[in-house]
Amino acid sequence: QLIPRLDYVHPHDPTHVQDHILATLIGPSVCIPFKGSKLKLGKWQRVVLLEFNGPAKRNLVFSFDKENSGLK
Numbered sequence: 001q002l003i004p005r006l007d008y009v010h011p012h013d014p015t016h017v018q019d020h021i022l023a024t025l026i027g028p029s030v031c032i033p034f035k036g037s038k039l040k041l042g043k044w045q046r047v048v049l050l051e052f053n054g055p056a057k058r059n060l061v062f063s064f065d066k067e068n069s070g071l072k
Contacts (some may be wrong), residue, residue: 019052026050 033040
């Protein structure tokens with residue numbers, strides 16, 4: 001069991017304490033290197049989006065650092 005049973009009650013919605021714990025374990029963001037227009041993923045790597053408290057409408061933010069990308 002990854003998430004233990006807790007007696008804690010979340011103040012605004014007691015049903016999704018486990019969602020917060022999962023988000024903490026996995027993290028809210030990731031940095032992925034790319035070259036040209038291709039992601040530089042390893043052979044067994046992929047990008048997945050996980051929703052722990054949904055379905056819900058979400059916004060995705062992409063930012064690119066030209067200085068560190070190797071692009072000119």
